[in-house]
Ligand SMILES: [Zn+2]
């Protein structure tokens with residue numbers, strides 16, 4: 001089974017933080033954090049539909065201009081999620097440029113910006129290129145269980161963490177994978193086709209077992225069809241598998257409240273990307289900057305029961321290529337007991 005998500009760090013671990021996730025089969029990608037993104041090809045940047053910004057310290061947000069520069073003049077929409085104060089900050093970034101000719105553009109690039117507050121309140125506004133990126137269409141909604149985005153095949157959840165300011169951590173969760181047993185279909189005399197998508201959709205939506213599913217296919221110029229109960233098809237031809245989960249945690253101080261939130265967010269993730277800026281011997285420095293140590297990062301990963309960990313956001317004070325940071329994190333991750 002091919003995985004849906006292909007995540008990778010935007011830069012090497014000493015560079016600006018960020019994770020690019022290509023969503024196979026979906027012709028789209030999402031990005032966690034928007035620091036220096038020039039290492040991403042324009043083609044990759046144009047695939048982005050959603051960008052999630054943990055907080056607006058410069059190393060997490062300076063790529064906004066480059067993103068905008070590449071997307072301008074294209075008829076594309078993009079969503080941008082960020083922490084408290086984000087709407088005003090995006091508005092100010094846009095206001096730093098002159099937009100007197102944009103009403104003549106053929107295209108209308110637009111940004112939908114969503115500010116996520118610790119209470120779960122999400123304030124939205126849109127900024128259209130043709131309207132010189134003036135703020136409009138404002139509304140407020142509440143997120144349910146921290147869900148920021150709920151798509152057909154995946155969702156993105158966030159928690160608000162303490163970095164002396166609210167900082168968002170994110171989890172990208174694929175919904176259940178539904179595989180089809182082709183040989184069983186053959187045995188039942190049912191060809192594959194678009195109707196299988198309808199079947200999967202019905203299963204995902206939790207429709208009752210007695211709902212009728214229309215299997216249809218073409219034979220020459222004729223269309224054949226058969227109606228069958230959803231429950232029977234699920235039993236006979238489908239295999240439901242848990243989806244992939246990717247978590248992204250950065251710029252956060254170690255204390256119990258943060259630790260619990262991270263543990264819940266990243267629970268059983270396939271991969272956790274977690275900041276690993278300092279060694280435990282520099283724990284004082286880490287705490288005063290509201291960052292983690294490598295040992296703390298590894299401990300959090302172990303508590304969350306994740307399958308694998310990718311450390312990043314290394315401090316430039318360590319000149320051994322990050323070997324000690326990696327080693328300390330891995331030791332804590334694989335240690336037994338608390
Ligand atoms: Zn940072």
Ligand SMILES: [Zn+2]
Nearest residue numbers: 055057163251
């Ligand atoms: Zn920061």
